[in-house]
Structures are given as C-alpha cells and as structure tokens.
Amino acid sequence: MPSTPQGVPAGTRRSPGHRPRTRRLRAASVVLAMACAPAALAGCSLGSSDQHSILHRHSLVIGVKGDQPGLGLLVNGHYQGFDVDVATYVATRLGVPASRITFRTTPSSVREKAIEDGTVDMVVATYSITPARKTQVTFAGPYYVAHQDTLVRTSDRSITSVHDLARKKICAVKGSNSWRRITDERSIPAVPVDVATYSDCMPLLMNGRIDAFSTDDLILAGFAAGHPDVHLIGAPFTDEKYGIGMRKGDLAGCEAVNRILTGMYQDGSAGRFLDHWFADTGAKLTTSVPQFEGCS
Amino acid sequence: MTTPTRQPDVPAEQPAATPGTPPAKSAGRPLERQRGRLATLVRGRWLKTVPGRIRGWTALAVVTVAALALALMLGLQNARQGVQTIGHDAGPQVVATGNLYFALSDMDAQVADILLIGRDQTLGIGRTESLRRYDQARSDASRAAIQAAQLAGKDTDRQRTVQEVIDGLGEYQRLVGQALVLNDQSAHPAGEVPGPVVGTYRQASDLMKLELLPKAYNLTLDSGATVRQSYQEKRTSVLAARYWVLAAGGGALLVLVFGQLAITREFRRLLNPGLVLATVGTILLVAVGVGVLNAQAGHLLRAKRDGFDSVLTMSRARAISHSAFADESRFLLDPGRADTYEQNYLDKASAILYVEPPKDKPANLATYYALAVKAATTYRPDDRSAFLGLLGDEARQVREGKESDALASVLRAYATVLSNDQRMRALVASGDRRGAIDFRMGRGSSAIRDFDAYDAALRSLAATHSAAFDRAIHQADGGLSGWKVVPPVAAVVIAALVLVGVRPRLAEFGRI
Numbered sequence: 001m002p003s004t005p006q007g008v009p010a011g012t013r014r015s016p017g018h019r020p021r022t023r024r025l026r027a028a029s030v031v032l033a034m035a036c037a038p039a040a041l042a043g044c045s046l047g048s049s050d051q052h053s054i055l056h057r058h059s060l061v062i063g064v065k066g067d068q069p070g071l072g073l074l075v076n077g078h079y080q081g082f083d084v085d086v087a088t089y090v091a092t093r094l095g096v097p098a099s100r101i102t103f104r105t106t107p108s109s110v111r112e113k114a115i116e117d118g119t120v121d122m123v124v125a126t127y128s129i130t131p132a133r134k135t136q137v138t139f140a141g142p143y144y145v146a147h148q149d150t151l152v153r154t155s156d157r158s159i160t161s162v163h164d165l166a167r168k169k170i171c172a173v174k175g176s177n178s179w180r181r182i183t184d185e186r187s188i189p190a191v192p193v194d195v196a197t198y199s200d201c202m203p204l205l206m207n208g209r210i211d212a213f214s215t216d217d218l219i220l221a222g223f224a225a226g227h228p229d230v231h232l233i234g235a236p237f238t239d240e241k242y243g244i245g246m247r248k249g250d251l252a253g254c255e256a257v258n259r260i261l262t263g264m265y266q267d268g269s270a271g272r273f274l275d276h277w278f279a280d281t282g283a284k285l286t287t288s289v290p291q292f293e294g295c296s
Numbered sequence: 297m298t299t300p301t302r303q304p305d306v307p308a309e310q311p312a313a314t315p316g317t318p319p320a321k322s323a324g325r326p327l328e329r330q331r332g333r334l335a336t337l338v339r340g341r342w343l344k345t346v347p348g349r350i351r352g353w354t355a356l357a358v359v360t361v362a363a364l365a366l367a368l369m370l371g372l373q374n375a376r377q378g379v380q381t382i383g384h385d386a387g388p389q390v391v392a393t394g395n396l397y398f399a400l401s402d403m404d405a406q407v408a409d410i411l412l413i414g415r416d417q418t419l420g421i422g423r424t425e426s427l428r429r430y431d432q433a434r435s436d437a438s439r440a441a442i443q444a445a446q447l448a449g450k451d452t453d454r455q456r457t458v459q460e461v462i463d464g465l466g467e468y469q470r471l472v473g474q475a476l477v478l479n480d481q482s483a484h485p486a487g488e489v490p491g492p493v494v495g496t497y498r499q500a501s502d503l504m505k506l507e508l509l510p511k512a513y514n515l516t517l518d519s520g521a522t523v524r525q526s527y528q529e530k531r532t533s534v535l536a537a538r539y540w541v542l543a544a545g546g547g548a549l550l551v552l553v554f555g556q557l558a559i560t561r562e563f564r565r566l567l568n569p570g571l572v573l574a575t576v577g578t579i580l581l582v583a584v585g586v587g588v589l590n591a592q593a594g595h596l597l598r599a600k601r602d603g604f605d606s607v608l609t610m611s612r613a614r615a616i617s618h619s620a621f622a623d624e625s626r627f628l629l630d631p632g633r634a635d636t637y638e639q640n641y642l643d644k645a646s647a648i649l650y651v652e653p654p655k656d657k658p659a660n661l662a663t664y665y666a667l668a669v670k671a672a673t674t675y676r677p678d679d680r681s682a683f684l685g686l687l688g689d690e691a692r693q694v695r696e697g698k699e700s701d702a703l704a705s706v707l708r709a710y711a712t713v714l715s716n717d718q719r720m721r722a723l724v725a726s727g728d729r730r731g732a733i734d735f736r737m738g739r740g741s742s743a744i745r746d747f748d749a750y751d752a753a754l755r756s757l758a759a760t761h762s763a764a765f766d767r768a769i770h771q772a773d774g775g776l777s778g779w780k781v782v783p784p785v786a787a788v789v790i791a792a793l794v795l796v797g798v799r800p801r802l803a804e805f806g807r808i
Contacts, residue, residue, distance in 0.1 A: 131646055131647070131650035131652075131684045131685055132650075132652050132684070134684070135684065147636075161635075162635060163635075177659075180658065184658035184660070185658045185659060185660035186635070186660070235635075236636060237635040237636050237639050238636075238639045238643075239639070239640065239643055251521075251524060252525065252528075255518075255521035255524070255525070258514070258517070258518070258521070259453065259518070262453060262457065262514060262518075263453060266453065266456060266457075286506055288506055288507040288510070288511075289510055289511065289514065290510055291509060291510035291513045291514065292510075292513070292514050292517050294517050294520070294612065295517075295521065296689070
C-alpha cells in the first residue's frame with residue numbers, strides 16, 4: 001500500500017510559514033499508515049490457518065504398532081512392516097524424507113488421544129475407520145481393506161468357514177473385538193480362550209491348545225509368514241478399513257494423503273509392499289486402490 | 297473549472313528558494329540532462345515548490361486510486377476463479393463421476409437379479425426388463441466415463457483412473473457375458489444358481505466391487521476435494537480483498553481530502569469541482585466494490601454449504617444405498633458368501649445411518665435394525681446429533697422447513713427399507729429361501745416399490761440442494777458480469793477528474 005507521502009512534509013522544513021499544513025500532511029501520512037496496517041496484518045495471517053495440518057511440515061511423528069509382525073514391528077530399534085512402508089511412502093510424498101520421520105509405538109487404546117494432544121501427527125497402525133471414531137479423528141484412506149479371516153493348523157481340515165468354529169477353541173485377545181464377531185455378532189458357539197496379546201495366540205495354536213485364531217487377514221498373514229504349519233482358511237467375512245488417522249479437521253491434509261494413496265497403488269508401490277510382507281501366506285491380497293471414506 | 301483569479305501568495309518561493317537546483321539549461325547532452333533530472337528528483341528539492349508539491353500530490357492520488365482499482369480487480373478475479381471451479385468445473389465433475397458410479401453399480405445389480413431368478417423370468421422386474429436396464433446402465437457408464445475423462449483435463453492421475461475404469465469395464469462385460477451364457481444353459485429355478493454360474497459371477501462382481509466402483513467413487517471424492525480447497529482459498533481471498541479495497545480506498549480518500557484542504561489553503565478556494573467529483577467517485581467505487589465482494593463471498597458460501605456439500609452427500613448416500621440393496625440379491629444368489637454380503641450390508645447401512653450400539657449389545661444387523669429404525673422414525677430437526685453417517689451429516693446441514701421435511705421422508709422411507717431387509721433375512725434364517733427370494737423380488741411384497749420410494753425421497757432431497765447450488769452460482773455469475781471493466785474504467789475516470797482539478801492551479805504557475 002502506498003501509504004506515506006514522505007517528501008511533502010520534508011519540503012517545508014525551511015519555510016516556517018507553512019508549518020500548519022506541514023503538520024496536517026504529516027498527520028495524513030500517519031493516518032494512512034495506520035489505516036493500511038490492519039489490512040497488512042489480515043493479509044499476513046491468511047496463510048497460517050492450517051497450523052495443525054500434516055502439510056508443509058519439516059518433520060513428522062507417526063504412530064505405528066510395535067508388536068505386529070508384517071504390519072508394525074519394532075526390531076532392534078527400527079520399525080518395519082506394511083504400515084511402516086505405507087507411512088514412509090506417504091510422508092516422503094508430503095515432503096518429509098525418511099530421515100525426518102519419528103515412529104512411535106501407539107497402542108490401540110491411546111490412538112485418539114495421541115492424535116488429539118499432538119503426541120503424534122498421524123497414525124498408521126491397523127486403525128479401522130468406524131463411524132464413531134470419525135467423530136474424533138479425520139481419516140484418510142483406507143489404504144487397505146482387510147477382512148476378518150481365520151488361521152488354523154494346516155493339518156486341521158475340519159475348519160473351512162467361520163461356521164465350522166462352533167465348539168472350537170478360539171483365541172480371545174483382551175480388548176479385541178474380533179472373537180466377539182464370531183460368538184456375539186454371529187452367535188456361533190465357539191469357545192473363547194483368553195490371552196493378553198495377539199502374539200500369545202500363535203504358540204497356543206501351534207501346540208494345539210486352541211483350534212483357531214480369527215482376526216484381520218493382514219494381521220494373521222503377518223503371524224503366518226514363515227510358519228508353514230498354519231494357514232488362512234480364506235473365508236473372509238468383514239471389511240476392516242485401515243485408515244490414516246490425523247487431527248480432526250485437517251481436511252487439506254486428508255485430501256492430499258488420499259491423492260498420494262491413489263498414486264501408491266497406481267505406481268505399483270502398494271503391490272510391492274503387500275508382496276514383500278504377505279506373499280505366500282494364503283491371504284488374498286488386493287492390489288487395487290480401496291474405496292476411500294471421504295475426508296470429514 | 298475556474299481561471300486563475302489571483303496570484304499565488306508565495307510566488308517567490310518557487311525559483312528563489314531552490315538556489316542549489318541545477319537549471320535545465322546547464323545540461324548539455326541528453327544523457328547528462330537525464331541524469332541531471334534524476335538527481336533533481338532524488339534530491340527532492342522540487343517538492344519545496346508549490347507546483348512541485350501539487351505534481352507530487354497528483355501522482356500520489358493517481359497511485360492510490362490505481363491501488364484501489366487493483367485491489368478490487370484482484371478480489372473479483374478470485375471470486376471469478378472460485379465460481380468457475382465450484383460452479384463450472386469441479387461441480388459438474390462430481391455429477392459426472394457420481395453418474396459413473398451409479399451406472400456401474402446398477403449394471404452389477406441387474407446381473408445379480410437375472411442370475412438369481414434363473415428360468416423364473418417374470419420374477420421381480422423380470423429378465424427382459426433387467427437386461428434392458430443393464431444395457432441402459434452400460435451405455436450410461438460409457439457416456440459418464442467419457443465425460444469424466446474430458447472433465448479430468450490435464451490432471452494425469454485422474455485421467456489414468458478414468459482410463460483404468462474404462463479398461464476394467466471391458467473385462468467386466470466379458471465375465472458377465474460368460475455368466476449369462478452359463479446361466480441360460482443351466483436353466484435353473486430361482487435361487488438355485490449352479491456353482492459355475494456363481495463362480496463366474498463372483499469374478500465379475502469382485503472386479504466391480506474391488507476395482508471399478510472404488511475408482512469411480514474416489515473420482516467423485518477427489519472432485520469434491522477440489523471444490524472444498526477452491527472454496528476455502530477463494531472465499532478467504534475475496535473476504536480479505538474487502539479489507540484491501542477499504543484500505544486502498546481509505547488511502548485514496550485521505551490523499552484526496554487532505555490535498556483538497558491544502559489547495560484550499562494555498563489558493564483560498566473553497567471547492568475544486570474536479571477533486572470533489574473524484575472524491576465522490578472514489579467513495580462510490582469503494583462502497584460498490586466492497587458490496588460486490590461481500591455478495592460474492594456470500595454466493596460462494598451458499599453454493600458450497602447449502603448446495604454442493606449436500607449434493608455430494610446425497611450422491612454418496614444414493615450410491616451406497618443402491619449398492620446395499622444389490623447386496624441383498626447377492627446374499628440370496630451366493631449362499632457361500634452370505635456372511636460376507638450380510639456384513640457388507642451392515643457396513644453400508646452404517647455408512648448411511650449409524651447409531652452407536654450400547655456396550656452390552658453385539659454390533660450386528662439385529663441390533664442395527666432396532667437402533668436405526670428408532671432413530672429414523674423419531675427424527676426431529678432440532679436434534680442434530682441423534683445419529684451419524686451420511687444422513688447424520690445431512691441432518692446437521694439441513695435448514696428447518698422444506699429441507700428438513702424432505703429429510704424426514706427420506707428417513708421414514710429408509711426405516712421401511714430396513715424392515716423389509718429384516719423380514720427377508722428372517723425368511724432365509726427360517727429356511728424359506730424361496731419365500732425370501734419372492735419377498736425380495738416383490739412377489740407378494742412391496743420391497744422393490746419401497747426401495748424405489750426411498751430412492752425417490754433421496755433424489756427429491758438432493759434436488760432441493762442442487763436448486764440452491766444452481767441459484768447461488770447463477771447469482772454469482774450475474775453479479776460478476778461487467779465487473780471486469782468497471783474497476784479500471786472507474787480508476788481512469790477518477791484519475792482524469794483529479795488531473796482536471798489540479799490543471800488550472802498548475803496553470804497559474806505558467807507551466808503544466
């Protein structure tokens with residue numbers, strides 16, 4: 001804004017007879033400058049409305065699982081798995097190279113809180129999109145739609161569908177909803193055997209103390225990788241939409257991530273990640289971009 | 297304009313007070329003369345003369361008026377771009393890709409019905425009608441895909457997605473052709489679909505569900521994202537432009553008023569008609585300019601909030617509803633995957649309308665029917681948080697009156713659709729598959745009519761919003777027409793009035 005008619009008052013310095021006008025003109029310049037200041041401020045503050053967005057960041061803190069083989073597993077101080085690969089791909093496309101990403105173990109129970117209080121910028125941790133969670137978190141994706149399937153001993157031919165789980169012993173992980181989908185939602189009289197974590201199920205299944213382990217196929221595939229004596233029955237019956245959680249309201253960030261995920265499938269990266277972690281596990285892998293949920 | 301009636305009261309100041317100024321005559325060659333002039337300008341002593349001050353002031357006035365015009369033009373430019381994107385580019389893209397999703401989804405639904413009824417060719421809407429609808433949907437899908445490709449413009453990612461849909465559609469039709477041939481060969485009774493038919497249909501349906509539909513849906517969402525970004529950016533700019541116009545206009549007015557006061561003192565003249573007209577013109581330009589920008593921001597807001605958002609929500613709700621309705625046919629057609637299709641139905645129904653089940657209730661269809669039907673039939677416009685899902689989003693958006701009434705009839709119709717679904721599944725659970733198929737296909741039931749009524753209610757709700765959208769865009773277009781030329785022309789006129797106003801005063805000094 002051209003605001004100061006500077007030369008005008010200066011010129012009268014040597015002619016005292018014109019002092020009143022000088023003052024007036026000087027006052028004019030001050031008023032002008034003041035009038036423009038708010039506009040300038042308004043102009044400056046426009047760009048900073050997306051303070052909490054995952055866009056335009058120098059570094060990112062990403063919440064992942066630390067105990068899920070194939071998805072997010074902490075090995076010798078490094079996280080690895082499909083979720084970690086997806087998170088790294090997305091962050092890189094957002095302009096944050098791998099060296100400036102901090103991964104942090106984010107257990108299921110604290111995911112919403114960690115996003116809300118800014119402990120993590122986004123969560124990529126087998127985080128299912130549900131209507132209730134959508135009220136607290138903005139979800140990009142899903143980057144993958146997993147399905148609940150069942151892992152059994154390869155020698156066990158008696159279980160080929162979820163209905164065959166009647167009177168069979170199944171793994172009931174504390175805090176997990178998967179076994180309830182069988183016993184409560186489908187009223188199949190399977191026998192739940194309580195355990196603390198997912199990883200406790202594998203030894204029980206192998207030594208025959210349980211008959212089946214039923215949860216998301218990607219999680220099962222991660223456990224099954226490298227164990228030829230167990231296999232997935234390939235009878236999926238739910239859709240678990242794994243989304244990328246970010247702070248509620250970061251629509252610009254969410255939309256950008258959705259475009260990146262489309263690219264991740266188009267350029268074949270998603271297929272490579274899936275193959276790398278889950279090939280030969282019996283899981284039916286989908287290598288086409290999932291139907292997005294929409295940013296809200 | 298007036299002629300000089302007196303000599304300036306400080307004529308001596310003009311040349312005498314500037315002894316150090318190199319006179320023009322000392323400049324020998326053009327380059328030196330130029331450099332001499334520049335030095336004179338920079339030294340600023342010309343300002344110590346009355347004509348110098350008037351010239352300086354005139355230049356300042358012209359510059360501030362030009363700044364005013366520029367601020368206004370930039371604001372209007374942003375408004376124009378916003379209206380273009382929302383009303384004429386991405387908005388229509390949302391409609392085109394929404395149509396694509398619909399047509400694709402309808403193709404698969406018709407195929408499922410044909411295979412389900414088998415040789416009982418008059419069940420439901422009948423085989424002939426289903427085939428006709430399939431062909432219609434196929435042709436709609438091709439047309440919508442071409443339109444989506446055109447509207448994708450230079451966006452290569454989007455073009456590629458459209459291309460993938462077109463390629464996949466060819467493969468889908470090949471598989472459907474095979475399934476129909478196998479189906480005709482088997483001539484099976486309704487609901488007893490042979491394995492090879494089901495197997496081929498599974499391949500086709502998986503292709504549709506896992507590849508074609510998601511891509512079409514994502515195209516719609518992506519166009520919606522473009523609209524949202526453009527809206528936010530452009531509306532913020534238009535609103536900010538009001539302050540810039542006010543600031544520039546205020547600056548121009550201050551310069552004009554103070555200049556006029558100074559001239560009044562200097563020349564003892566009360567009013568300078570040219571400057572007065574310039575001042576009035578500036579006030580008018582600022583007032584009208586701010587008004588137009590305000591109105592444009594309002595049009596963008598209404599187009600987005602009252603129109604576009606709900607149109608997009610309704611488009612998604614219709615797409616998901618149709619897909620869920622077709623899942624009922626697939627549930628009956630393919631008992632091997634009945635669990636999956638039932639779960640799909642629950643997921644899709646939850647996306648449309650969702651009520652969180654209490655902790656002690658299993659999250660299955662039985663719980664959902666009870667909670668959703670209750671929420672849908674007891675809807676009150678003032679309770680905006682009774683349920684979630686797309687209809688929940690809509691409930692938080694609608695205004696009371698025509699819109700909330702339309703939503704209420706959608707909800708009532710949806711409750712009926714849910715009750716029909718419950719009845720159909722109860723028949724299957726009791727072992728009466730044939731009864732369930734008859735019920736679903738509308739023999740002795742109103743299941744198809746009820747779904748059509750629900751769809752019609754959704755469409756009529758969408759129509760109230762698309763009317764609001766069209767109205768806002770139309771008003772925005774109308775409000776912008778002619779505003780390309782107004783700011784520069786007004787600025788030139790005001791500047792001319794300023795020059796006309798000061799010219800006689802400069803003439804008093806004998807040089808202009």
